[in-house]
Amino acid sequence: MFNMYYYLKNLTPSQQIGALFVLVFGLLLLASVVAFLYSVRDHGDSSEAQAQRKELRRMDAILRTSWLMVLVFWVGWVAGDWVALTLFGFVSFFSLREFLTLSPTRLGDHRSLVLAFFVVLPLQYLLVGGGYFDLFTVLIPVYVFLALPLASALANDPVRFLERSAKLQWGIMVCIYGMSHVPALLMLKFPGYEGRNAFLVFFLVLVVQVCMVTQHFAARRMKKAPVAPAISQSFSWDSWGLGVLAGSLLGALLAGITPWVPGVAFSAAFVACMAGSLGHFVMKALKRDRGIPSWGTQGQSVTGASGLLDRVDALCFAAPVFFHSVRWYFGA
Numbered sequence: 001m002f003n004m005y006y007y008l009k010n011l012t013p014s015q016q017i018g019a020l021f022v023l024v025f026g027l028l029l030l031a032s033v034v035a036f037l038y039s040v041r042d043h044g045d046s047s048e049a050q051a052q053r054k055e056l057r058r059m060d061a062i063l064r065t066s067w068l069m070v071l072v073f074w075v076g077w078v079a080g081d082w083v084a085l086t087l088f089g090f091v092s093f094f095s096l097r098e099f100l101t102l103s104p105t106r107l108g109d110h111r112s113l114v115l116a117f118f119v120v121l122p123l124q125y126l127l128v129g130g131g132y133f134d135l136f137t138v139l140i141p142v143y144v145f146l147a148l149p150l151a152s153a154l155a156n157d158p159v160r161f162l163e164r165s166a167k168l169q170w171g172i173m174v175c176i177y178g179m180s181h182v183p184a185l186l187m188l189k190f191p192g193y194e195g196r197n198a199f200l201v202f203f204l205v206l207v208v209q210v211c212m213v214t215q216h217f218a219a220r221r222m223k224k225a226p227v228a229p230a231i232s233q234s235f236s237w238d239s240w241g242l243g244v245l246a247g248s249l250l251g252a253l254l255a256g257i258t259p260w261v262p263g264v265a266f267s268a269a270f271v272a273c274m275a276g277s278l279g280h281f282v283m284k285a286l287k288r289d290r291g292i293p294s295w296g297t298q299g300q301s302v303t304g305a306s307g308l309l310d311r312v313d314a315l316c317f318a319a320p321v322f323f324h325s326v327r328w329y330f331g332a
Contacts, residue, residue, distance in 0.1 A: 024070055024206070025070065028063065028066055028067060028070065031063060032063055032067075035060060035063060064311070066209055066213075068311065070202075070205070075087060081129070081183070081186045081187070082129060084183050084186060084198075084201075085125050085128060085129050085183045085186075086125075088125070088179055088180065088182055088183045089121065089122070089125045091179055091308065091312060092121055092125075092175050092176045092179045092180065093117065093121060094308050095174075095175040095179065095308055095309045095312060095316070096116065096117065096121070096171050096172065096175035096176060097117075098307075098308055098309045099170075099171040099174070099175055099309055100113070100167070100168070100171050102290050102292060103167045103171075103290065105164065106157055106159065106160075106164065107155070107157065108152055108155030108156070108157025108159075108164075109152055109155075109157075109164055109168065110155075111151040111152065111154070111155055112148045112149075112151045112152045112168055113168070115147070115148060115151055116148065116168060116171075116172055116176075120139075120140065120144050120148075120172060120176060121176050123139065124136060124139060124140065124176055124177070124180050125180055125183075127139060128180050128183060128184045128187060129183075129187070131187045133184070133187075133327070136180065136184070137324075140172055140173060140176065140177040141173070141177070144169075144172060145169060148165070148168060148169065148172070149161075149165040149169075152164065152165060152168075170286070174283070174313065174316045174317070175309070175316065177320065178279075178315075178316030178317055178319055178320055179312065179315070179316050179319065180319075181319035181320045181322070181323040182201060182204065182205075182315065182319045183201070184319075184323055185197055185200040185201050185204065185319075185322075185323060185326070186198060186200075186201065188200075188326065188327065188330075190259050190330055192259070193259045196257070196259075199257040199258065200258065200326070202257070203251065203254055203257065203258055203265075203268075203269070204272055204315070204318065204319065204322050205315065206250065206254070207247040207248070207250050207251045207254075207269040207272055207273060208247060208272055208273060208276040208314050208315055208318045210246055210247045210250050211243040211244055211246060211247030211248075211273035211276060211277055211314075212243065212276065212277065212280065212314050213243075214242055214243040214246035214247070215235075215239050215240055215242065215243025215244075215277060216234070216239075216243075218238070218239035218242040218243060219234035219235070219236060219239035220234070222236070222238055222239055224236035224237075224238045224239065228281075228285075230288065231281070231284050231285045231288055232281060232284045235281055235284070240277055243273065243277055244270065244273040244274055244277060247269055247270075247272070247273035248266050248267075248269045248270040248273055249266070250269065251265045251266055251268060251269020251270070251272075251273075252265050252266040252269070254269075259330075264329070268322065268325060268326065268329075271321055271322060271325050272318040272321065272322040273318070274321075275317050275318045275320075275321035275322070276314035276315060276317055276318030277314060278317070279313065279314055279316065279317020279318065280313050280314040280317070282317070283309075283313040283317075
């Protein structure tokens, strides 16, 4: 571990990004080829074969998520911070659209919806881009928390007002507030780490994704009794612990691209994986409340975003916790 740490630490930023490009894209390409070759095999029509095809669809969704997140990181690195902000802004837009499309709205909510999509979302990302950390961290949980219900109340429609307001605020908190903390990592300034902040985005995305993938496969193999079967048939403390441990160990291995030593990188990854995996579990509870298995129907979303929220919900919960932990550690 320490040899890898010193090796990565001594590389220039360009050399680090080249090494990570070869490693990550190589592994993703290998996994995609293996998944494709396995998918073209004839599995028959038995119940076991149907289960295998279902598992392949899950694997395909995981791989597409991984490709999406790595490509966003790569484009953000090459094109600059504001392009990355714009890309994550679109992710927030389509995720929120997906969240709200599968929840009932009324005519009285239209003002609040317009404000959410076309005022709150761009304003949040503009504050992130400007580095106004103290303001962007309180804009939504303080000011928007009051403003949007007020806009709905002025529409003179009290029917299910609490439910409608809570639904919109949940969507904004997860899809806009949570996601905006990912590109906010690009704006932090650390001593001796200038020009390398994109690696923190990469670090966060990769450790959370590895945690979720490990938890998924561990649950399938271990077949432990679920903690809350009415919400998730696959969430058990054993599989969850393995997922968090795998993501945290990867974080320690990637310490060379961060401003930390391996022990601190392990702790940062542990915090991110804890928040992301438990947040994903909370989002499952929301989906069960809506009566749906996923935000997209068998991979095809009614919003046209192809179940995007299923792929980024863990990141939406992990990013704020990780961001504020990093700021606290550095006093940034």
